[in-house]
Amino acid sequence: MSTGSRFFLLNVHLQPRISADDMLRAARRFGYAAIGISTIVNGGGSIAPASDNPAIYTGIEIVTTSVSDLRQKLRRYWSKVPMVVVQGGEERINMAAVKDHRVDILSNPCGEKWDRGELKPQMLKYAAMNGVAIEFNLSVIIESRRGKRARILRRLAENLELMRKYRAMPLLTTNTRSIYDLRAPREMIALASLCGMERGDAIRALSEIPAGILTRRWKRGMEAEQL
Amino acid sequence: MREKRRYILFEVMSEGEVDKQRLQRAIWDSVYSLYGDTGASESRLWLTSYDCGEDTGIGVLRCAHRVVERVRAALACIHSVDGIRVAIRVIRVSGTLKGVRGK
Numbered sequence: 001m002s003t004g005s006r007f008f009l010l011n012v013h014l015q016p017r018i019s020a021d022d023m024l025r026a027a028r029r030f031g032y033a034a035i036g037i038s039t040i041v042n043g044g045g046s047i048a049p050a051s052d053n054p055a056i057y058t059g060i061e062i063v064t065t066s067v068s069d070l071r072q073k074l075r076r077y078w079s080k081v082p083m084v085v086v087q088g089g090e091e092r093i094n095m096a097a098v099k100d101h102r103v104d105i106l107s108n109p110c111g112e113k114w115d116r117g118e119l120k121p122q123m124l125k126y127a128a129m130n131g132v133a134i135e136f137n138l139s140v141i142i143e144s145r146r147g148k149r150a151r152i153l154r155r156l157a158e159n160l161e162l163m164r165k166y167r168a169m170p171l172l173t174t175n176t177r178s179i180y181d182l183r184a185p186r187e188m189i190a191l192a193s194l195c196g197m198e199r200g201d202a203i204r205a206l207s208e209i210p211a212g213i214l215t216r217r218w219k220r221g222m223e224a225e226q227l
Numbered sequence: 228m229r230e231k232r233r234y235i236l237f238e239v240m241s242e243g244e245v246d247k248q249r250l251q252r253a254i255w256d257s258v259y260s261l262y263g264d265t266g267a268s269e270s271r272l273w274l275t276s277y278d279c280g281e282d283t284g285i286g287v288l289r290c291a292h293r294v295v296e297r298v299r300a301a302l303a304c305i306h307s308v309d310g311i312r313v314a315i316r317v318i319r320v321s322g323t324l325k326g327v328r329g330k
Contacts, residue, residue, distance in 0.1 A: 026240075030316055142304050145260055179240060180312040187303035187317065190296045194261070 007185040008210035010036035011061070011085055011107055011135060012176045020056045026179040028055075031186070036214060038085045041073060057214050059083025061107065067096045078102040082214055085135075089116045098123050101130040104213045105171055109134060110159075114152050119159045124166035131218030133209055134168055136160075138183070138191045139175040156195035169218070170197070172205040230271065231292040234327040235320050237302060239284040241313040247277040250286070253308040257301040270294045275324065285318075287327055295320055 009032045027035045038061035050058050059081045062073045086097040088109040097103045110117050140152050174183050192202040212218050251274045258267045270290050277286035290298045302315045321327035
């Protein structure tokens with residue numbers, strides 16, 4: 001069913017109590033056309049089955065501290081899912097992720113609590129070259145207060161400036177785990193403006209960029225290298 | 228001179244019941260936290276009405292017309308009200324109370 005919306009919400013992590021269909025229903029109410037659910041893969045576990053609903057995309061999120069483990073998991077899962085997310089934080093994982101065109105999204109490059117890693121020009125050059133989107137997780141703005149929020153906003157603005165310079169793709173998310181973490185696209189655009197993101201860029205980070213990730217548009221010409 | 232106003236119709240989805248007073252406090256806290264005292268005073272914010280149910284509520288917020296985007300951001304920053312998890316969604320913005328409620 002088409003909703004007429006062009007917005008996508010990716011990197012959704014479902015809590016056990018909520019089904020993908022319930023999350024999609026809530027997301028549509030907030031104005032999204034489709035959602036991308038990331039399942040964290042640990043060890044050799046199997047991946048969640050793809051949904052019958054064409055508006056629900058099921059991908060994986062790789063959480064690891066070892067570069068060799070990251071590459072092994074990319075080899076195992078890349079061809080099986082429409083979206084591969086790598087949780088960053090440590091600099092060597094960030095760098096390994098953006099150097100590999102099989103990665104679609106680098107999430108939390110500065111750590112979940114913004115206490116690790118930072119975006120570097122070299123990293124962003126690779127991200128732009130390999131079509132790896134860098135997650136802009138707005139939940140840190142929502143959940144932090146006062147000094148911490150001020151520091152995070154400043155770092156987000158610095159990151160954004162660097163990303164513009166190197167033409168890396170930002171992806172707006174809210175680290176959605178339940179329906180209470182959902183924010184409507186217009187609200188996301190207003191939040192992104194707090195760190196200096198222009199309206200047009202924010203719309204692109206919620207529509208064109210995620211749509212391109214799900215259709216592997218940013219990877220055109222790279223599949224042959226893999227084979 | 229009277230400044231132009233905007234009315235924001237919004238929906239609150241919550242884990243439990245959130246009354247008008249607590250919601251109003253949460254909105255003010257969020258605006259103060261994001262924009263400070265001067266920003267809050269410029270917003271000319273007023274919770275015109277709020278009907279709460281067990282896990283949803285609908286309200287109308289009045290603000291100065293220049294700060295609608297700021298108020299959107301402040302509403303988006305509210306994630307809980309006195310420990311009750313909430314998500315606020317703006318449904319519509321209009322220049323008149325009749326317009327915001329009417330459609």
